[in-house]
Amino acid sequence: MSRDITLGQYYPVESFAHKLDPRVKLLLVIVYIVGVFLVDSLYAYIVVGAFLITSIIVSRIPFKSVLKSVKGIIFIVIFTAILNLLFHKEGEVLWSFWIIVITKEGVLFSIKMALRLLLLVLGTTLLTYTTTPMSLTDGMESLLSPLKLVKFPVHDVSIIMSIALRFIPILMEEVDKIMMAQKARGASFDNGNLFKRAKALLPVLIPLFVSAFRRADELALALDARCYNATPNRTRYKKLTLSWRDLVATIAFAVYIVLIVAVNNNFWGLY
Amino acid sequence: MSIEIKNLSFVYGAKSAYEKRALEDVSFTIKDGETLGIIGTTGSGKSTLIQHLNALIRVTNGSIVIDDIDLSQKRINLQLLRSKIGMLFQYPEYQLFEDTVEADVAFGPKNFGYKKEDIDYMVRQAIELVGLDYYEVKDKSPFELSGGQKRRVAIAGIIASRPSILVLDEPTAGLDPIGKREILDLVKRLKDSFVKTIIMISHNMDEIAEYCDHVIVLHEGKLIYDTTPEELFSDKEKLVGTGLSLPHTVNIARLLSEKGVEINESCLDVDSLVNAIEKAVPNE
Structure with missing residues (x-):
């Protein structure tokens, strides 16, 4: 029974993603989360999804195992999608019955929200899959160390x-x-x-x-x-050290961020 | 109640990164009234094997038939099975949870659907069988008892539902020598009651030699010996490579015979060793 709970579980394989510095991974995941919340065009979500799939491939974790993490939140995803569908009242009406009004914008919005939640969980799961809890906390400690100045x-x-x-x-x-x-x-x-x-x-x-x-x-x-x-x-x-991998990952991430911002804004009308 | 195990195999976490083969093609039979010892090093599959016996792990490969219950069947009467087969896990005192000893011991019989009056009698009998004073402990919290007493209460909680087969996973782990002896004597005593067959996992060869009449050895998930303690311990070569050792009494007898003292018996307990030595070296 408890073996089904995947959150916070490390998946022991050797890969590029596993060898990244935990600090870099933590920061990149934070940037990823911000990215997921920033975008709101469907095309941009496709880019995010493609990036996520690439990351999963790079981390050499079977898709099936990653998808398992969704199992626990599928109820929340469906629940929020339904709520969004029902309470989004502006826009072109597709279907209405009694007090229930479903609009085209509502459908789009609830799909986006569901995607957001899924991408969020899948991305963060990838972090815990590729990083042992120990190195995760080491990374966290190192990132928070400036707070020592204020006696934290x-x-x-x-x-x-x-x-x-x-x-x-x-x-x-x-x-x-x-x-x-x-x-x-x-x-x-x-x-x-x-x-x-x-x-x-x-x-x-x-x-x-x-x-x-x-x-x-x-x-x-x-x-x-x-x-x-x-x-x-x-x-x-174990001392944390940065390597060429971290540089490569950071550059890839920078490209990704630029890409989703560009797609999200329709390339600022350049095309 | 006899138990027939045929070609039993089991894999943990099949098809994942954590896949681990725990049992491989294990077959043997436990006859009614036997005391079976299961030995093997850590990770040899002992616990997996016994968890199959009352369907805590379901049979996926092979078959187990206990009397008329076929465990490889999809639907089985779990309650009936589990009331027939009592299972004492390692450090059973950690499973105590009720406010009073009496209520904790009654947990099993209550779950198995016995009537209130029957339960009262069964609880009292179980507590007395494990050698505790019923009136002294029945209203105490299980958490205020000593370690040895807690273990007795846990055993009482298992035997209260009157299993005819009792499975014990290292019943003496973590006890001092006196506590160990007391628990083993208790197990022996239980065989005179409703418990007919005892299955015991142990790392202690002395215990196996002294208390069991049938022994199986597991090594990396495979059954390598299915024999009697006399047979198993008669040949030192048999245990080579399994990480197991000879019982002390057998070892002493061996060392003595190497020095020229003529001892021919198998000497599985202290008394028989003493007798054998007395026979070989007559008192002057």
Whole structure:
């Protein structure tokens, strides 16, 4: 069951995208997100889609696995699309019944919104697929380090983040184990209405919390025992370095941004 | 209840980057009344194998027939199957969740649909079977008990629904020597009750040698031995390359016979070793 949740899961293959510096990847993904929100012509969305597909090919991750990440949000996508369809009242009326009015602009708008959400999730999934949680937090820490000047505890925040990320798979495994143990005692988790199902989860949640607290305790002890944070300037085992790949990726991205802005504005009427 | 496993194979995460072959063409039979030991190093497929037994993992390749229930069938009566086959996981104390010991032990029987009066009796019997004082512990929170007691309560929670087959995944892991012995003696005692067949995973060869009458060895998902402990431990060569070792008693007997003491028995527990030595070296 928990194996279906893909968000924040690393896909271990060797590729150009996997070898990029996490800082560069983080920044590029932020630029990508801004890009997705900026464009609003359908042609520009095609360019974004083509760019995304190219990125997936470059990262050598099977399309099927990337598409899995959409599964979790498909409901939200459909829901927002329907809402947009119903509440967009201006423009050419295509069909109307009672208080429901569907306009041509409404259809276009809801398609765009759905595309936006899909492209957003697919793009960010690519980041977590190609970057281990550890290097992701390392990259984040490095990017946030200017905040140290205003006494923001960057290192502490990043260690909290990396511990949290690290514990997601452990806790999932734990959920699997506890569920199996309770199933063996006759518990069933997929029968009955919503309320019943929620109640059926108690035998899983209570042991899960107990064990999470126990693990947290043990981890804190282990950190203490190794004098964690006793020295102000920790050195790193893995230093982040930029390479030619990062340059290539950045240039490709710059070209892409120029392209979508141009397409979005119909090449400013040049053609 | 006999269990027949034929050509069982299983692959985790089929067709993904994490694909892992866990079982490969495993076939063997467990007869009614046996105590079966399953040994093998970490990752040899032991846990995957036992999770198949009560359909926590469904059969995808091969077949398992337990009495008249065919597990390779699409629709099976899970509740019935799981009430017949009790399964104790590693560190079972982590599955306790109720406010009181009594309620926790009653969780299984309640799920299996027993009547209130029956449940009360079953819970009491289970708690007493595992060697705890019913009136002393029944209203306590399971979280305030000691480690060994928690494990007993967890075992009580499994046997409360009266399984005729009990599957134990490393029942003694993480206990001190006295706790280990107590749990093993408890397991032995259970065989005099409604539990007819016991299947036990263990890393401890001494436990296997002493308590089991049938043993299988898994290595990288394949069944490499299906035999008795006497047979398995009679030949040191058999365990070469599996990462497993001989039981201490067998080892001592071997070392002694290498030094010229004549010991011919298999010596699977301390008593038989002592007897064999006494026979070989008469007291002067």
